[in-house]
Amino acid sequence: MTTEQSHDALEGQFERARKDYADLAARGLSLDLTRGKPAPEQLDLSEALLGLPGDTHTAADGTDVRNYGGLQGLPELREIFAGVLQTPVGQLLALGNSSLELMHDSIVHALLGVLPGSERRWADEERIAFLCPVPGYDRHFALCERFGIEMIPVAMTPEGPDMDEVERLAAQDPAVKGIWCVPKYSNPDGVSYSDETVARLAAMPTAAPDFRIFWDNAYAAHHLTDEPVEIADVLAACADSGNPDRVFVFGSSSKITFAGSGVAFFGSSPANVKWLLANNSKRSIGPDKVNQLRHALFLRDEAGVRAHMDRQRDLLRPKFDAVQRILEAELGGTGLATWTEPKGGYFVTLRVQDGCAKEVVRRAAEAGIVLTPAGATHPYGDDPDDATIRIAPSYPGQEDLEQAMHGLTVCVRLVGIEKQLKG
């Protein structure tokens, strides 16, 4: 095909994309693919929680869950999640309704108190920086921004963050105090860390004696296939490497039971757990133990969590399948985009041509399809390639999702072909 023929072909494609976009806009859609929220049918799976604990208020050890106390959380619930979160039950705390809160508070306590291994409060350091694998989770970045913590982006690979880069930065710069990790089915790429990545994170030398891995294991049990991914045990790896205090493990039942009314967990070394408890003891007279008993009665044991997550998978799988099917049908072989095929978690990452993500999101919004803002997957909202779009398929109904995905591919074609014509 000559250049001229090729140009004519592109013009034709652009014309079709313009027509498709006009049709799309004319439909007056109002669809939302922004946030990783469970759909109502997923929440229905936990409807029994609404009537629990029912006629009991007594924990397995005889504690009256209605009264004050119990800073560590209910033992029977910690027992259920110890396996899920790969944390010995004695080092796992069951706390409030949000793991994001626990990450926030861990930073606060490190800023205003002294971490095990710290020489001083982080607030008294001249500069604090965190390594931020990109693309990543916007709420992690928002915490850094809020507390004036500098963010250093590190590229993600199919094995996890680029460990050569992570090791280099952690070893040379004592201001680098932490790294954000979503180690399983990462937000938004769906990447799971390889055993080697976990081992290197645990063992690498760090210039800061109080370096912390913020291990946000948000999707520990959130499989989409029949072959659940298992990741290495980071707490054990850190201990084995002589860095027992290096990692804070976070998790929650937010995307297992109810998104706003679940239970969040913190797991770490004995020294870190003691440190968090000492800080929490000034702040609280104990977590909501009734809600913890409610969850223990509902989930019963680790097998109960797994069975429940199978039911979640049955609801989510058709949505993720539709995303793949539509992307492949509409964009496959066009060279206009690539995308991830996650085996779990809540997101698909769509990578469009450089310089096109913002415009695709803008065009989609104009046609009534709201997407996470382009750039949200990067520190300071700045995706230097302007290429990453996060897709959250969980919340919309199947038909809405499919409409939104069709519409999104129209926008990708419109913006991408226009760019090729201009380029």
Added chain:
Amino acid sequence: MTTEQSHDALEGQFERARKDYADLAARGLSLDLTRGKPAPEQLDLSEALLGLPGDTHTAADGTDVRNYGGLQGLPELREIFAGVLQTPVGQLLALGNSSLELMHDSIVHALLGVLPGSERRWADEERIAFLCPVPGYDRHFALCERFGIEMIPVAMTPEGPDMDEVERLAAQDPAVKGIWCVPKYSNPDGVSYSDETVARLAAMPTAAPDFRIFWDNAYAAHHLTDEPVEIADVLAACADSGNPDRVFVFGSSSKITFAGSGVAFFGSSPANVKWLLANNSKRSIGPDKVNQLRHALFLRDEAGVRAHMDRQRDLLRPKFDAVQRILEAELGGTGLATWTEPKGGYFVTLRVQDGCAKEVVRRAAEAGIVLTPAGATHPYGDDPDDATIRIAPSYPGQEDLEQAMHGLTVCVRLVGIEKQLKG
């Protein structure tokens, strides 16, 4: 009576006290008057909460309470508590399970962010001080200590804190950024602030432009008599005085429904509410709205809260009556102690002779009666007179309480008469 006769009489009293103490110790008691915890029968009053919300998960405005979102909290629950906490519903937030957390977090956000009216973050000030009416609540003092906030004691009067002193300190020292207030049925004195005290707090000039009253209205609805005390509306008073951002109002249902599983509230000016919401939005994707719906369905309306608190009063009143009866019978007219007669709240303050409180608490512990450590009612655990003992009558059963109170009076006689003999 000659001095010698008087001395002989004292010797006789001391002998009786020693014998009574020996009898007490021989009984091998194990009783606890330390913390303001509701008794199981009080918690039973809210047993219906354990099965709620039951078969609904929808708030009055149609919100699915099981999912993320709703940073301000459920409107129908805020509506119920707006009157109780004297805060317009639009300026009242319903949040987590603990008002202590909200006080902690308000200090954190003021340290690490910039308050409305602040020139800089409190963390960047050379010195921060809070006025601490004494006797006061040990958990307030613990927060100050944890964050390196200097505590300046101010004496309580029957009208609230000594306002001449408060005004003087607030006006002269720009490091004075706040004051702790438990304005109704204060912990531990049971004092309620007079209208004049509230007006002066609201109107007084402060050297710090970002001075805040931490208004811990923990016992807003916790009356012990048929004549509920009403205090002045501090938010309105501050607004009327041209200091609308001066006060943070805190409250919770911890001692209304379940002590660990209630709902906490924050009320303030529109600017302060906006400030807290902006901070919370980085930390959380919303409070536990299922628990808020549960509480709204259970309490129904403000009248429902009042009726519920009447039932609480019926359980607490006999305990507080027993405390008064036993103190009067055993110590009345002896000159060995004075005590408060609260009309609400959770505590009675026993004031023994100067220099005797620690020894009374020690002797009581040896006889199996655990009291709040002497000094806990003062900043840094230091009661300069060593005279204040906090009594928390709510948790023990009636018989245990009466035994503990009898035992306590034996200790007061033993220690007090010994001191008179030596003096």
